[in-house]
Amino acid sequence: MTTVGEDGSSQTWCPSGEAHAPESVVLGVRSGQDGRVVYLADPVPAADVLGEVPQGVEPRRVLRFASHCVSDCVNRRGGDCTLVERVLSRPAAQEDGPVPRCHLRARCQWWKQTGVAACARCPAVSTRHHAGDVLADLVADPATTQEQLDEWIAVAG
Amino acid sequence: MENPTRKVAAAGAAALLAAGLVVAGAGAASASESGPAERITSAAQLKDSIRLAVAQEEQAGEQGLSQSVGGRVTKVAGTQSGTC
Structure with missing residues (x-):
């Protein structure tokens, strides 16, 4: 499943991607403990699964999708993803578990950019809003700079 | 498995x-x-997992709301974070 990206290089995929892009596939389901992702052994087209999500429930709150890493993503900076950088800046909420067995790794932008460190954090990445979780808001906000994140973490202790 | x-x-x-x-x-x-x-390897397992995830999500939403409004559950539009 090799495709060519916008700059002629091999297309990488976002492991926290869109549900409705033509190429979107399901990466995992947030049915694990504390909402952690349980991964699919093989990719399933998102279109085949979206009907299983009840109306009124945002699909990305219960499923993780993979779709192409695109240049117009708000988290994109050149060829890098700033979201994974912010995710890794955040102290782990709990001890990282085993590296998940996922079908995306060889094409994953996060793995390509940061290696297995991103994989260890991947199961905990969610689209869930935690009321009062300022750090989660900072991580999710594309406008947050690394300096702001580091400063907040340092002050919070 | x-x-x-x-x-x-x-x-x-x-x-x-x-x-x-x-x-x-x-x-x-x-x-x-x-x-x-564990990994999801079948369509049936996928469906069951989605049902479980939806139930967990709804439960988490109710708990979060009750904590923030002192026990009364009120419908509040959620926001999204953590994705691109």
Whole structure:
């Protein structure tokens, strides 16, 4: 499943991607403990699964999708993803578990950019809003700079 | 369904990572053996997992609202974070 990206290089995929892009596939389901992702052994087209999500429930709150890493993503900076950088800046909420067995790794932008460190954090990445979780808001906000994140973490202790 | 815990030599780790196999970190033997090593391998399992995830999401939403409004559950539009 090799495709060519916008700059002629091999297309990488976002492991926290869109549900409705033509190429979107399901990466995992947030049915694990504390909402952690349980991964699919093989990719399933998102279109085949979206009907299983009840109306009124945002699909990305219960499923993780993979779709192409695109240049117009708000988290994109050149060829890098700033979201994974912010995710890794955040102290782990709990001890990282085993590296998940996922079908995306060889094409994953996060793995390509940061290696297995991103994989260890991947199961905990969610689209869930935690009321009062300022750090989660900072991580999710594309406008947050690394300096702001580091400063907040340092002050919070 | 297979559910092995693999310990791999460092030299072979990179190749195995590229193939998408599990790597058990040093000192994490107990975590890796009890961690979420299972994978969804069938359509039925996928459907069940989605139902479970939806139920967990709804429960978490109600708990969050009750904590923030002192016990009364009020419909509040949620926001999204953590995705691109």
